[in-house]
Amino acid sequence: MKHKIALIGCGTVGQGFLDILDKKAGELKNKFGFEAKVVAISDKLKGSLLVPKGIDIKKVLGLLGQGKNLADYAPEKARQGAALDPLEMIERCDADIIAELTYTDIKTAEPATSYIKKALQTGKHVVTSNKGPAALHYPELRDLAKKKKVHFRIEGTVMSGTPVFTLAESGFAGNTVKEVKGILNGTTNFILSKMELDDMDYREALALAQKLGYAEADPTADVEGFDALAKIVILSNVILEGNIRPSDAKREGITGISRDMVLAAKQEGFRYKLIAQTKKEGGKITAAVSPQKLPLSDPLAGVMGAQNALTFDLDLLGKVTIQGPGAGKTETGHAILQDMLAIHRDLS
């Protein structure tokens, strides 16, 4: 089956996905019968391109790698779509699947939510790694997708390409999930690891994380727990089938954790982790993000550096933990492919 794909947003994740699609094309066709052509790309900074017969991925990646605009892809006359805004592009392009890969705005979830709605309303499947729409509007978007008989898939929103939603959907099918608990922010886990293992204070560890590109210049979203909060809200609404908003969950970051606290915990055989957790009891969801002292025997205590991990508490299987990457160009690019392969399996 040949899928027609449009990318709305073509930054790190978009380019990571295109790179995989290019390198793995032969393997994906032989192994899964999955073929894809990219018919449109729209990026706020890099311009737009509409090529119904299929875009040359290598050429696009080459241009973007040199910092050029998509306008350089073809001479003006041969180029289409340069004047289309993303909403027009989504409506007019002939894609079956829209990959919504614009930046995350966790307060408004825009413009991504408008893009996703437009795509679903025009009968296109949507895959996204954007936490905004997933955290603020999942139930509404899921219902719209159901009504339009298309997929709305979000594997990349939590733990990048580590397949948490696929695992819950396929591997745990038949279980009731009682609780989900984990380390969902690599930046804070890196900082806490450095404070304990390399005896740094919070400021030093943060500065190192910023230097290595793990933390933003303004680290608030990570260190105050907003990023982990968005993810635990997504897990609450997708896996526990809840309908909560970020304001329904308690949130505490790691800025109150001192080196002395970390070292004292270590002496007692414990380790501080920023834990996001959610559980459902009597139909009610309780979700929170907070620093917790875990015993070293907890599978989450051993998760060091920028890794992420989630423990599921299941009625039939008991506790199952998955640990893997929580970010990265190729890792999140793979999440997009994974969602497309899930759509492909369903349609094949």
Add this chain to the structure above:
Amino acid sequence: MKHKIALIGCGTVGQGFLDILDKKAGELKNKFGFEAKVVAISDKLKGSLLVPKGIDIKKVLGLLGQGKNLADYAPEKARQGAALDPLEMIERCDADIIAELTYTDIKTAEPATSYIKKALQTGKHVVTSNKGPAALHYPELRDLAKKKKVHFRIEGTVMSGTPVFTLAESGFAGNTVKEVKGILNGTTNFILSKMELDDMDYREALALAQKLGYAEADPTADVEGFDALAKIVILSNVILEGNIRPSDAKREGITGISRDMVLAAKQEGFRYKLIAQTKKEGGKITAAVSPQKLPLSDPLAGVMGAQNALTFDLDLLGKVTIQGPGAGKTETGHAILQDMLAIHRDLS
């Protein structure tokens, strides 16, 4: 969709599966549209039963719980199939799916392999938790299933219901798996954990494992690494698409590991684990089971007691580890259900 199921073997796993099927019937129907009736059960010790209109699961579980024979299910005249051997039962019963749940014979893989072949040849899907056929004949049985256009699924053979094959098949789709490495035998992991944490010597720890039911009276299959070997051969042939036999892999158990070695490793910041690993390089599989000293930073080092875990090394995602139960009545029963739900998804 309503599936007709036959159980060949109805010991711990079979009864665990029936119990789940009974308790979750409503939920499975509402959530997945999965309905099932059990039309036949054949067990070497407990007798046979053929009921085309569907067996009353509660009644069967009640009888078996009281140590009674399946002959007590219905008066002689109403009973069918009592005289059928398993091969006849597989051929004659009207099941779509055969759950092969007889005992594991890791040397001959019989009679399970004959049962599975008969089922596949007569066009029935097969799910099994039996390590014998999966370790000795996977490529042949997979090809037969493909030829007959039916499923042959084996989730329960490695890590019971912890969904390793489902994860690899769906969650990692698109990745090349470079290496699989893990702790696949709960008994030896329990013994090594006790030696380190409770300062026991090997004999004491083994005796405790036997007392708690984790180890057999003859513990050879576990402590000499045969059980882990069968599982790593299965992973080699299924996930790395190899075609190796147990005799192709090196095997060393834990009987050479003394308390002194365990404690010396601990002092150096290491921990002994019985590690099963397999990798593919240049088309060639190298698989082995051996005790290894892991640094405590390895996700596998933190896996204590009877838990199991596997680390996958993937070209796109890097390292992803899954940790969960490795045995248990409900856990392995769930593996059987999981495989049936995968068949159901494919047919729906």
